[in-house]
Amino acid sequence: MSSKLHPSNNITHARRTVNQLRIEASIERIKVSKASADLMNYCTENARNDPLLTGIPASDNPFKEKKPCTIL
């Protein structure tokens, strides 16, 4: 594995940076309003299936110790 620190060839490093930035600058982006709406929709669609959000009924708890049940 090569070292992360100062490469010996500054030109190579500079060109690598330029190429990297070209790639990053050219990607397609969407508006934050659209992205936010999608994130919100995902949350609301899945909210009812999120046990940490809705809570689980005490009797269904999988980690609960099973106490013996005596019927009177």
Add this chain to the structure above:
Amino acid sequence: MACQGLQKGETLESLKRESETLKKKLEEERNKLNDVELHQVAEKVEVLSALSIKTRRVLKGHGNKVLCMDWCKDKRRMVSSSQDGKVIVWDAFTLNKEHGVPLPCTWVLACAYAPLSGLDNKCSVIPLSLDKNENLAAKKKSVAMHTNYVSGCSFTNSDMQLLTSSGDGTCALWDVESGQLLQSFHGHTADVLSLDLAPSETGNTFVSGGCDMKANVWDMRSGQNIQSFESHESDINCVKYYPSGDAFASASDDATCRFYDLRADREVAVYQKDSIIFGASTCDFSLSGRLLFAGYNDYTINVWDVLKGTRATILFGHENRVSRVRVSPDGTALGSASWDSTLRVSWSFSTGSNYIFRFIKLLFWVNSRLVLEFTVAF
């Protein structure tokens, strides 16, 4: 010598200038699409009702700081690694310890079900078996070799490959069977502290975060760094994908957690409070992505409302730094590991059924006492 590799008309200066121009362009392109803030859009969403998430189990058994924990896919077992040099597999249901594997390295930083990595530059895979007589440590197999410590590791979706992050500033993809290096990922300029694989539906990418304060998104096949985010003001300790795969969160020594949307290519939320001054070391999302659990060096776990940007609740209990938080695969519980040498499991009861259950319990108790007294009298 300096002219070697230069294209016609290129100089080091011209490359540097182009680099600055591109950075500005990147900034402008991102800002053009920043038409609204996430929390503004989220005003339409209902405020979270009071969460009743509480710590319900404490797992004791490690002799020293617990550095890492993870859940098994069977949703019931947990694995944890500690500075005491041991890896323990717990049954979260019975609280029993199923396996205890001693390791030669005492600083085991990461364990996933089941690769282990640590400060000895290696990542080992230990097959776990139900036969308690088997010497598991002997079956340990070294898979990854970095030139510095291995900070994080994850099996890829197929389990045949292993992705590692390292103090040497790189990430790497290995074939588990042969130990061969399949792809390496260069771009970070300091130790990489964390990585997370995109949820399987969204393709072959992963995100990494490190001491260079950057979070990078990578294409696993080509090794290409496709997106980069630099808004934290200190080391990024943990990165985690949002369940849909369209975003990710990061936890940092700058005492904030941040949320980045990949399609908008920018940071869309910062989770912070003036009262939170200690670094966040770990984070994980609840199943719906609405909650972000983050463990801090002030021993607390803050639970953030991802959409609104506010804190939903806070979990106390650990007596030292929280090193890892992980939501169980079915989303029912939150596991947390700490330097206080314990693990804790927390979950939420739905308040309605809680009261009904208590009421029924009371009825039975009253009934049984009456019956008892009646019998005794006779």
